[in-house]
Amino acid sequence: MVWLFDYDLTLYGAEERCVLNSLDHRISLFVQKTVGCDFEMAHKVRTDYLERFGTTLAGLMAMHGTDPDEFFDFIHEPEYLIYPKKAPEKLALLKSLEGPHFVFTNGRHDWSEAGMSHMGIDSAIDGVFDLKLLGWEGKPHESAYDKMERWLAQKLPTMGLEMPENKRDIVLLDDGLRNLEPAHRRGWTTVFVNPTTDSAPYVDYHIPHLMNLRDIVPTLIKM
Ligand SMILES: [Mg+2]
Structure with a gap:
């Protein structure tokens, strides 16, 4: 994954x-x-x-x-600015997920990097693909997902990994519903992380909070 x-x-x-x-x-x-x-x-x-x-x-x-x-x-x-609190439970969760972990954000990398450092989870993140790398055109523009796939195809071999053959093995977690639709069209697995009751047909998994990822990982990795 x-x-x-x-x-x-x-x-x-x-x-x-x-x-x-x-x-x-x-x-x-x-x-x-x-x-x-x-x-x-x-x-x-x-x-x-x-x-x-x-x-x-x-x-x-x-x-x-x-x-x-x-x-x-x-x-x-x-x-x-205010930054998120220390989150050792998230660090443990991220470290338990097999495979590389990247941030895919419509912000500039320094914002998420500073936040992740405050949370103490930066050591579990292998890279940030930010709005600047996206040429300032972010999710849900189709071009952002194209660029993400191309970036992964370059980045993964440098980590001794291969680009997944099955696109289902690319998992996007996002609190924005509209950001998940283009990911679903490409065949990625979509996880909607949001306490709302809203959902959409292109959502594969819906969890209220990142920590609930623990509950769905066993079924998610079996797909
Ligand atoms: Mg968001």
Whole structure:
């Protein structure tokens, strides 16, 4: 199995939403400074960009020529951010999963790397495939999954591993339902990590929390 983990609200769960909220606050400040409006208006602009462009960053790039690295440098200032708590139980869980573990995130790598270091799980992660490597076009764009597969095909041999012959052996865990559909179309195994009751036909497994992965691993690896 090749394990691909989304970072935000997947490796750390909904009970630590304050982590994402702290980043969100920085994004609104960046919008405020770029657009030249007040904080309340910045929130409206963000909602508008999210609807029209998929992400705030995509909207900023299209409408204001924002340099994505400048955006991430600003929002990732550590002194303004909250990070997930130490999670030795997650480290043990990750280490128990046979096969390589990668992060597949729509953020820039330094955000997930800092968070994983706070959680103490970084030693169980073999690499981060981030939005920068995706050419700033992330999940659920088809191109992101194409690039991920190509990256794996290059990365795995350097670890003495082979690209799985059966795509079912690539497992994506993500709290975002829409990110799982393209993965399913490619034949990957999809795990929806979210306490919601929503689901979709392209979800193979639904668990409320990362730690519940323990419950499904026995059936998942037998497929
Ligand atoms: Mg997420």
